[in-house]
Amino acid sequence: MSHLPRFWNLGWSSFLDWWSNQSVVSEQGPSPLYGQQDMNEPLLDNSEGQLFLTEAFKVIIEEVLCKGTDVKEKVCEWREPEELAALLDLELRENGEPQHQLLQRIRDVAKYSVKTNHPRFFNQLFAGVDYHALTGRFLTEALNTSQYTYEVAPVFVLMEDEVLSKLRSLVGWAEGDGIFCPGGTMSNMYAMNVARYRAFPEVKLKGMWSLPRLAVFTSQQSHYSVMKAAAFQGIGTENVFKVKVDDRGCMIPEDLGETIELAKSQGAVPFFVHATSGTTVQGAFDPLEPIADICDRQGLWMHVDAAWGGSVLFSKEHKHLMRGVERADSVTWNPHKMMLTGLQCSAILLKDTTHLLKHCHSADAKYLFQQDKFYDTSLDTGDKSIQCGRKVDCLKLWLMWKAVGSKGLEERVDRAFTHTRYLVEEMKRREGFELIGKPLFVNVCFWFIPPSLRGKENSPDYNDRLSKVAPVIKERMMKQGTMMLGYQPQGGRVNFFRMIVISPQLSHQDMTFCLNEIERLGNDL
Numbered sequence: 001m002s003h004l005p006r007f008w009n010l011g012w013s014s015f016l017d018w019w020s021n022q023s024v025v026s027e028q029g030p031s032p033l034y035g036q037q038d039m040n041e042p043l044l045d046n047s048e049g050q051l052f053l054t055e056a057f058k059v060i061i062e063e064v065l066c067k068g069t070d071v072k073e074k075v076c077e078w079r080e081p082e083e084l085a086a087l088l089d090l091e092l093r094e095n096g097e098p099q100h101q102l103l104q105r106i107r108d109v110a111k112y113s114v115k116t117n118h119p120r121f122f123n124q125l126f127a128g129v130d131y132h133a134l135t136g137r138f139l140t141e142a143l144n145t146s147q148y149t150y151e152v153a154p155v156f157v158l159m160e161d162e163v164l165s166k167l168r169s170l171v172g173w174a175e176g177d178g179i180f181c182p183g184g185t186m187s188n189m190y191a192m193n194v195a196r197y198r199a200f201p202e203v204k205l206k207g208m209w210s211l212p213r214l215a216v217f218t219s220q221q222s223h224y225s226v227m228k229a230a231a232f233q234g235i236g237t238e239n240v241f242k243v244k245v246d247d248r249g250c251m252i253p254e255d256l257g258e259t260i261e262l263a264k265s266q267g268a269v270p271f272f273v274h275a276t277s278g279t280t281v282q283g284a285f286d287p288l289e290p291i292a293d294i295c296d297r298q299g300l301w302m303h304v305d306a307a308w309g310g311s312v313l314f315s316k317e318h319k320h321l322m323r324g325v326e327r328a329d330s331v332t333w334n335p336h337k338m339m340l341t342g343l344q345c346s347a348i349l350l351k352d353t354t355h356l357l358k359h360c361h362s363a364d365a366k367y368l369f370q371q372d373k374f375y376d377t378s379l380d381t382g383d384k385s386i387q388c389g390r391k392v393d394c395l396k397l398w399l400m401w402k403a404v405g406s407k408g409l410e411e412r413v414d415r416a417f418t419h420t421r422y423l424v425e426e427m428k429r430r431e432g433f434e435l436i437g438k439p440l441f442v443n444v445c446f447w448f449i450p451p452s453l454r455g456k457e458n459s460p461d462y463n464d465r466l467s468k469v470a471p472v473i474k475e476r477m478m479k480q481g482t483m484m485l486g487y488q489p490q491g492g493r494v495n496f497f498r499m500i501v502i503s504p505q506l507s508h509q510d511m512t513f514c515l516n517e518i519e520r521l522g523n524d525l
Contacts, residue, residue, distance in 0.1 A: 052099050056106055063110035068117045069129065069505055071513075074481030075121050076114045084112060119505040120483035120514065125280065125308050128503030130340040132403040136396030137342050146389045147180070148382025149368060150375055153392065157379050160394040163401070167333060168349050170313040172326030177357050178349040179384050180393040184307030185225035187332035187348040190357075190386075192216065192229045192272055194330065194350070195301035197360040199271045204360065208234045215268035216240045217259060219251040219286060220491075221279045223305060239268060248437055249284030251275060257294050272301050277322050278309020281490055281498055283441030285309060288324030296327075304328045307346065309441060311338035314406060315413040321440065338416065338442075338502050339409060341396045357384045412504055416442045419501045423511045430515060436496055444499045448473065448518050450525040467494035469525050476521045483514055 067073045079087065088108055097105075115121060117129040145153045147160065164178040181187040196203060200211050214235050218226045220242045230240045241263050244255040260270050273295050275286040288304065295302040304325055310333035312318040313325075325331060329351055336345040350357060362383040369380050382390065401409065420442045427433040427446060432454065436445040450469060456462055470487035477483050485499045499514070 052102070055099070055103055059103060059106045059110065063107055064115070065117070065129065068110075068115040069119065071119055071510065073115070073118070075118045075484050076478055076481050077112050078479045078481060079112060087112065114484065117505070119503055119507070119510045121503070122483065122485040122499045122501065122514065124486070125337045125500055126340075126343065126502075127500065128340050128505050130342070130400050130504070133341045133396040133400040136399040140392045140395050143392070145392060147392050148380065148385070148388065148390055150379035151373070156392045156394060157381060159398050160381070163394045163398050164347060164349065166401075167347055171328075171331055171349060173349075173351050175353055176349060176351045177353065177355070177384075178347055179357065179381065180390075181346050181348055181385075182387075182391070183344050184223070184305070184332050184334045184346050185228060187307065187334075187346050188223065188225045188274070188303070188305055189229040189232060190348045191301075191303040191330040191332065192226075192235075192274075193233060194352075194356050194360050195272045195303065196233070196235075198301065198356055201359075212269045213267060214239060214272075215260075215263040215270045216272045216274065217243055217256060217263075217270065218274035219243050219249075219276060219279075220245050221249045221282065221284060222274055222276050223280055223307070226274050245284070248440060249279050249282035251286040251291065253287060253290035253294060256291060260294070260298060270298060270300055272303065275302065275304050275328070277304055277306035277312075277325065278441055280308065281443065281488060282437070282445055283309070283439060283443030285321045285440055288322060288327065292324050292327035301330070302328045303330045303332070305332045307332045307334040308337055310334070311409070311413055312441075314410045316410070317414055318417060335397050338413065339397070339400070340412070340502075340504065341400060345393045345397055361386050415504070416502045419506055419508070419511065420444060422508055423499070423501060426512065426515055430519075432519065433515070436493065442501045444501060445496055446499075447496045448522050450522050452525065463494050469522060470495040470497055472525060473518060473522045477517065482517055485514070
């Protein structure tokens with residue numbers, strides 16, 4: 001025990017005596033415990049901090065928002081992990097660093113990060129920057145509050161309610177419920193949890209042992225969050241029944257009906273159908289009307305994962321892709337994708353008006369949700385959430401929506417579709433680009449067939465050789481920093497590219513460049 005602090009074995013009164021001798025107010029001056037700090041002065045210097053923030057913003061604007069959106073600059077400055085770790089000097093030390101060195105740290109972080117605002121970043125389901133939304137993100141961080149009670153977040157409680165109401169109206173519901181969640185995966189988990197609670201409310205008190213074997217239904221191309229939700233909630237991934245899709249990636253309703261009957265024959269109890277509007281890879285939209293018919297007949301909760309595709313509801317021209325969504329019980333929608341609010345911004349929307357969301361998740365914490373407060377406690381929305389602290393995600397969306405209006409958001413959606421059509425037509429004109437079906441959305445999936453493989457589709461090693469093309473081109477583009485787009489295998493298809501066309505910074509020249517660059521990087525393969 002000799003290695004423990006000297007006061008470890010003291011009695012309580014002896015410990016208090018020892019502590020009193022450490023007082024910062026003594027004839028001998030400040031205690032070594034606090035260094036030379038004057039305890040009548042704040043620990044942090046606001047003026048110094050604000051000066052640093054001003055200088056940091058200059059770096060951010062120059063390195064991230066100017067260079068990061070300039071087509072003459074690289075999308076990424078690739079380094080291998082060991083080299084990158086050394087360049088960044090990641091070690092945390094005992095003493096702090098001067099501000100000029102910290103500003104250099106910010107420059108380094110910006111320099112070696114992927115520029116997702118760059119016009120030639122096609123890699124994810126998010127891209128580009130909206131400056132009004134970005135301002136909302138900065139303001140959210142500066143205000144640093146938690147969205148659980150009206151007393152600490154009065155502006156944002158009211159703002160979230162308005163934004164959710166507007167999103168629900170686009171779905172087609174005059175009333176309902178909802179909450180912002182930390183990402184589409186969590187929104188989908190909320191939907192499954194609330195659906196289970198509606199079907200078996202005793203699960204909240206008694207747990208899964210009191211329930212029969214439950215069955216979830218989703219398409220073969222749905223997001224992997226369905227499997228995660230089933231595992232996380234104790235339903236089990238073996239009880240997620242995958243429904244067949246057509247060549248476009250859309251769920252086949254007839255197979256849904258057959259799969260439900262199959263689950264029943266195995267002793268499972270169906271309760272939840274997870275449809276998708278905008279699948280991750282192909283951008284497919286499940287046919288919601290016939291799926292809703294099946295759910296109505298079977299008494300099942302119908303959830304629509306529109307995390308990716310929900311924004312088509314802004315467009316008069318393209319909202320038909322989600323025809324029937326108003327018949328769903330819940331909808332996931334991620335404005336941080338096509339609407340460009342910035343990560344992260346995801347809503348779970350419910351048609352329910354009986355407060356299922358709160359009944360399912362509430363824990364009635366007395367220190368937060370006192371019922372004798374001086375204002376209307378229904379404004380304390382935190383007990384709807386499985387979180388305690390919850391980040392404000394509505395401000396960036398609200399400020400952007402205020403700035404451009406619903407018409408401006410519609411224009412963005414329509415423009416993305418226009419760019420997609422242009423890209424597809426350009427591919428059709430070029431030898432070596434093979435589309436995987438006609439895109440329903442703004443996901444363009446294709447193979448690049450290098451000259452060495454053209455006309456050799458019947459060779460026994462064709463698929464094996466083709467599967468290696470996309471990874472090599474991806475490596476080359478990243479190491480040269482010219483652009484980024486993703487690839488993946490799917491089902492029986494070997495690796496193919498998936499290009500996402502949504503950034504408002506995009507021009508036709510950028511897409512032409514992309515095709516030229518793929519040819520340049522892959523013609524020797």
